[in-house]
Amino acid sequence: MVSLPEELETREAAARRRVEELQTEAAELAVRLEEARADLSRLEITRETVAQVLAELSAAEAAPEVPAKDAPEAEGASVPHGVGVMAVPPWREGLVAQVLPDVYRDIVEIVADAPGPLQAKQIVPRIGLEATTAKIEGTRGKLKRLVERGWLDEDAPGRFTLARHGGDTDRVNSR
Incomplete structure:
Protein backbone atom coordinates (compact mmCIF):
# COMPACT_ATOMS: atom_id res chain seq x y z
CA MET A 1 0.00 0.00 0.00
CA VAL A 2 1.18 3.52 -0.89
CA SER A 3 1.58 5.95 1.96
CA LEU A 4 -0.37 9.20 2.00
CA PRO A 5 2.76 11.43 1.78
CA GLU A 6 4.00 9.44 -1.26
CA GLU A 7 0.60 9.77 -2.97
CA LEU A 8 0.56 13.53 -2.33
CA GLU A 9 4.09 13.86 -3.75
CA THR A 10 3.04 11.94 -6.88
CA ARG A 11 -0.03 14.14 -7.36
CA GLU A 12 2.00 17.28 -6.73
CA ALA A 13 4.57 16.26 -9.36
CA ALA A 14 1.77 15.56 -11.86
CA ALA A 15 0.17 18.94 -11.12
CA ARG A 16 3.55 20.68 -11.49
CA ARG A 17 4.07 18.99 -14.92
CA ARG A 18 0.56 20.12 -16.00
CA VAL A 19 1.27 23.70 -14.90
CA GLU A 20 4.53 23.69 -16.86
CA GLU A 21 2.75 22.31 -19.96
CA LEU A 22 0.07 24.99 -19.70
CA GLN A 23 2.69 27.73 -19.24
CA THR A 24 4.44 26.50 -22.39
CA GLU A 25 1.12 26.54 -24.29
CA ALA A 26 0.36 30.03 -22.97
CA ALA A 27 3.76 31.28 -24.13
CA GLU A 28 3.20 29.79 -27.59
CA LEU A 29 -0.26 31.36 -27.76
CA ALA A 30 1.19 34.72 -26.73
CA VAL A 31 3.65 34.54 -29.64
CA ARG A 32 0.85 33.60 -32.06
CA LEU A 33 -1.30 36.43 -30.71
CA GLU A 34 1.48 38.97 -31.30
CA GLU A 35 1.94 37.68 -34.87
CA ALA A 36 -1.81 37.98 -35.51
CA ARG A 37 -1.82 41.52 -34.07
CA ALA A 38 1.08 42.47 -36.34
CA ASP A 39 -0.79 41.08 -39.37
CA LEU A 40 -3.92 43.01 -38.38
CA SER A 41 -1.93 46.21 -37.94
CA ARG A 42 -0.32 45.85 -41.38
CA LEU A 43 -3.73 45.26 -42.99
CA GLU A 44 -5.27 48.28 -41.23
CA ILE A 45 -2.40 50.50 -42.34
CA THR A 46 -2.68 49.19 -45.91
CA ARG A 47 -6.44 49.84 -45.99
CA GLU A 48 -5.99 53.35 -44.58
CA THR A 49 -3.21 54.12 -47.06
CA VAL A 50 -5.30 52.92 -50.01
CA ALA A 51 -8.28 55.00 -48.82
CA GLN A 52 -6.01 58.03 -48.44
CA VAL A 53 -4.51 57.62 -51.91
CA LEU A 54 -7.98 57.20 -53.46
CA ALA A 55 -9.24 60.29 -51.66
CA GLU A 56 -6.22 62.29 -52.81
CA LEU A 57 -6.66 61.09 -56.40
CA SER A 58 -10.35 61.98 -56.25
CA ALA A 59 -9.55 65.43 -54.88
CA ALA A 60 -6.83 65.95 -57.49
CA GLU A 61 -9.27 65.09 -60.32
CA ALA A 62 -11.85 67.56 -59.04
CA ALA A 63 -9.49 70.37 -57.98
CA PRO A 64 -8.53 73.05 -60.49
CA GLU A 65 -4.86 73.33 -61.31
CA VAL A 66 -3.04 75.86 -59.12
CA PRO A 67 -0.22 77.88 -60.67
CA ALA A 68 3.17 77.00 -59.19
CA LYS A 69 3.62 80.41 -57.52
CA ASP A 70 0.30 79.98 -55.64
CA ALA A 71 0.94 76.40 -54.60
CA PRO A 72 1.52 75.84 -50.88
CA GLU A 73 5.01 74.95 -49.74
CA ALA A 74 5.60 71.20 -49.68
CA GLU A 75 8.20 71.46 -46.92
CA GLY A 76 6.82 71.30 -43.43
CA ALA A 77 3.41 70.18 -44.69
CA SER A 78 2.57 66.75 -43.53
CA VAL A 79 -0.36 64.56 -44.40
CA PRO A 80 -1.56 62.58 -41.40
CA HIS A 81 -1.17 58.90 -42.14
CA GLY A 82 -4.66 57.44 -42.32
CA VAL A 83 -6.12 59.91 -39.83
CA GLY A 84 -9.36 61.47 -40.98
CA VAL A 85 -9.28 59.77 -44.37
CA MET A 86 -12.69 59.85 -45.95
CA ALA A 87 -13.42 56.74 -48.04
CA VAL A 88 -16.64 58.31 -49.34
CA PRO A 89 -15.83 61.83 -50.49
CA PRO A 90 -18.58 64.44 -50.47
CA TRP A 91 -20.29 64.78 -53.85
CA ARG A 92 -19.28 67.83 -55.85
CA GLU A 93 -19.72 68.98 -59.42
CA GLY A 94 -17.82 66.79 -61.87
CA LEU A 95 -17.22 63.94 -59.39
CA VAL A 96 -18.26 60.53 -60.72
Whole structure:
Protein backbone atom coordinates (compact mmCIF):
# COMPACT_ATOMS: atom_id res chain seq x y z
CA MET A 1 0.00 0.00 0.00
CA VAL A 2 1.18 3.52 -0.89
CA SER A 3 1.58 5.95 1.96
CA LEU A 4 -0.37 9.20 2.00
CA PRO A 5 2.76 11.43 1.78
CA GLU A 6 4.00 9.44 -1.26
CA GLU A 7 0.60 9.77 -2.97
CA LEU A 8 0.56 13.53 -2.33
CA GLU A 9 4.09 13.86 -3.75
CA THR A 10 3.04 11.94 -6.88
CA ARG A 11 -0.03 14.14 -7.36
CA GLU A 12 2.00 17.28 -6.73
CA ALA A 13 4.57 16.26 -9.36
CA ALA A 14 1.77 15.56 -11.86
CA ALA A 15 0.17 18.94 -11.12
CA ARG A 16 3.55 20.68 -11.49
CA ARG A 17 4.07 18.99 -14.92
CA ARG A 18 0.56 20.12 -16.00
CA VAL A 19 1.27 23.70 -14.90
CA GLU A 20 4.53 23.69 -16.86
CA GLU A 21 2.75 22.31 -19.96
CA LEU A 22 0.07 24.99 -19.70
CA GLN A 23 2.69 27.73 -19.24
CA THR A 24 4.44 26.50 -22.39
CA GLU A 25 1.12 26.54 -24.29
CA ALA A 26 0.36 30.03 -22.97
CA ALA A 27 3.76 31.28 -24.13
CA GLU A 28 3.20 29.79 -27.59
CA LEU A 29 -0.26 31.36 -27.76
CA ALA A 30 1.19 34.72 -26.73
CA VAL A 31 3.65 34.54 -29.64
CA ARG A 32 0.85 33.60 -32.06
CA LEU A 33 -1.30 36.43 -30.71
CA GLU A 34 1.48 38.97 -31.30
CA GLU A 35 1.94 37.68 -34.87
CA ALA A 36 -1.81 37.98 -35.51
CA ARG A 37 -1.82 41.52 -34.07
CA ALA A 38 1.08 42.47 -36.34
CA ASP A 39 -0.79 41.08 -39.37
CA LEU A 40 -3.92 43.01 -38.38
CA SER A 41 -1.93 46.21 -37.94
CA ARG A 42 -0.32 45.85 -41.38
CA LEU A 43 -3.73 45.26 -42.99
CA GLU A 44 -5.27 48.28 -41.23
CA ILE A 45 -2.40 50.50 -42.34
CA THR A 46 -2.68 49.19 -45.91
CA ARG A 47 -6.44 49.84 -45.99
CA GLU A 48 -5.99 53.35 -44.58
CA THR A 49 -3.21 54.12 -47.06
CA VAL A 50 -5.30 52.92 -50.01
CA ALA A 51 -8.28 55.00 -48.82
CA GLN A 52 -6.01 58.03 -48.44
CA VAL A 53 -4.51 57.62 -51.91
CA LEU A 54 -7.98 57.20 -53.46
CA ALA A 55 -9.24 60.29 -51.66
CA GLU A 56 -6.22 62.29 -52.81
CA LEU A 57 -6.66 61.09 -56.40
CA SER A 58 -10.35 61.98 -56.25
CA ALA A 59 -9.55 65.43 -54.88
CA ALA A 60 -6.83 65.95 -57.49
CA GLU A 61 -9.27 65.09 -60.32
CA ALA A 62 -11.85 67.56 -59.04
CA ALA A 63 -9.49 70.37 -57.98
CA PRO A 64 -8.53 73.05 -60.49
CA GLU A 65 -4.86 73.33 -61.31
CA VAL A 66 -3.04 75.86 -59.12
CA PRO A 67 -0.22 77.88 -60.67
CA ALA A 68 3.17 77.00 -59.19
CA LYS A 69 3.62 80.41 -57.52
CA ASP A 70 0.30 79.98 -55.64
CA ALA A 71 0.94 76.40 -54.60
CA PRO A 72 1.52 75.84 -50.88
CA GLU A 73 5.01 74.95 -49.74
CA ALA A 74 5.60 71.20 -49.68
CA GLU A 75 8.20 71.46 -46.92
CA GLY A 76 6.82 71.30 -43.43
CA ALA A 77 3.41 70.18 -44.69
CA SER A 78 2.57 66.75 -43.53
CA VAL A 79 -0.36 64.56 -44.40
CA PRO A 80 -1.56 62.58 -41.40
CA HIS A 81 -1.17 58.90 -42.14
CA GLY A 82 -4.66 57.44 -42.32
CA VAL A 83 -6.12 59.91 -39.83
CA GLY A 84 -9.36 61.47 -40.98
CA VAL A 85 -9.28 59.77 -44.37
CA MET A 86 -12.69 59.85 -45.95
CA ALA A 87 -13.42 56.74 -48.04
CA VAL A 88 -16.64 58.31 -49.34
CA PRO A 89 -15.83 61.83 -50.49
CA PRO A 90 -18.58 64.44 -50.47
CA TRP A 91 -20.29 64.78 -53.85
CA ARG A 92 -19.28 67.83 -55.85
CA GLU A 93 -19.72 68.98 -59.42
CA GLY A 94 -17.82 66.79 -61.87
CA LEU A 95 -17.22 63.94 -59.39
CA VAL A 96 -18.26 60.53 -60.72
CA ALA A 97 -19.19 57.30 -58.92
CA GLN A 98 -15.86 55.67 -59.92
CA VAL A 99 -14.12 57.56 -57.09
CA LEU A 100 -16.18 55.63 -54.52
CA PRO A 101 -15.08 52.35 -52.95
CA ASP A 102 -16.51 49.36 -54.85
CA VAL A 103 -19.49 48.60 -52.61
CA TYR A 104 -20.53 52.27 -52.43
CA ARG A 105 -20.19 52.62 -56.20
CA ASP A 106 -22.34 49.50 -56.67
CA ILE A 107 -25.00 50.92 -54.33
CA VAL A 108 -25.09 54.28 -56.15
CA GLU A 109 -25.34 52.55 -59.54
CA ILE A 110 -28.15 50.24 -58.33
CA VAL A 111 -30.10 53.21 -56.94
CA ALA A 112 -29.47 55.19 -60.15
CA ASP A 113 -30.82 52.34 -62.29
CA ALA A 114 -33.93 51.81 -60.13
CA PRO A 115 -37.28 53.13 -61.35
CA GLY A 116 -38.10 54.45 -57.86
CA PRO A 117 -36.87 54.68 -54.28
CA LEU A 118 -35.21 51.56 -52.84
CA GLN A 119 -34.89 50.20 -49.32
CA ALA A 120 -31.73 48.63 -47.91
CA LYS A 121 -33.34 45.18 -47.95
CA GLN A 122 -33.90 45.54 -51.71
CA ILE A 123 -30.31 46.60 -52.36
CA VAL A 124 -28.55 43.87 -50.34
CA PRO A 125 -29.24 40.97 -52.76
CA ARG A 126 -28.41 43.19 -55.76
CA ILE A 127 -24.88 43.78 -54.41
CA GLY A 128 -24.39 40.05 -53.91
CA LEU A 129 -24.98 39.75 -50.17
CA GLU A 130 -27.23 37.40 -48.24
CA ALA A 131 -30.33 39.21 -46.96
CA THR A 132 -29.57 38.83 -43.25
CA THR A 133 -30.31 41.48 -40.65
CA ALA A 134 -26.60 42.24 -40.22
CA LYS A 135 -26.03 42.76 -43.97
CA ILE A 136 -29.17 44.90 -44.29
CA GLU A 137 -28.15 47.10 -41.35
CA GLY A 138 -24.60 47.43 -42.70
CA THR A 139 -25.97 48.46 -46.08
CA ARG A 140 -28.38 50.91 -44.43
CA GLY A 141 -25.37 52.52 -42.75
CA LYS A 142 -23.65 52.86 -46.11
CA LEU A 143 -26.82 54.36 -47.61
CA LYS A 144 -27.02 56.90 -44.78
CA ARG A 145 -23.34 57.80 -45.33
CA LEU A 146 -24.03 58.32 -49.05
CA VAL A 147 -26.94 60.61 -48.10
CA GLU A 148 -24.72 62.58 -45.69
CA ARG A 149 -22.11 63.04 -48.41
CA GLY A 150 -24.64 64.16 -51.04
CA TRP A 151 -24.62 61.11 -53.34
CA LEU A 152 -28.14 59.93 -52.44
CA ASP A 153 -31.36 61.38 -51.05
CA GLU A 154 -33.64 59.78 -48.47
CA ASP A 155 -37.06 60.98 -49.70
CA ALA A 156 -38.93 59.07 -46.99
CA PRO A 157 -37.46 57.23 -44.00
CA GLY A 158 -35.58 54.20 -45.33
CA ARG A 159 -36.35 54.97 -49.01
CA PHE A 160 -33.30 56.04 -51.02
CA THR A 161 -32.99 57.71 -54.42
CA LEU A 162 -30.20 59.29 -56.39
CA ALA A 163 -29.48 62.83 -55.21
CA ARG A 164 -30.69 65.54 -57.55
CA HIS A 165 -27.91 67.98 -58.41
CA GLY A 166 -29.44 70.37 -60.89
CA GLY A 167 -30.13 67.82 -63.63
CA ASP A 168 -26.73 66.14 -63.27
CA THR A 169 -28.14 62.71 -62.35
CA ASP A 170 -27.20 61.15 -65.70
CA ARG A 171 -23.50 61.56 -64.90
CA VAL A 172 -23.40 58.85 -62.20
CA ASN A 173 -21.98 56.16 -64.46
CA SER A 174 -20.01 58.43 -66.78
CA ARG A 175 -16.26 58.98 -66.69
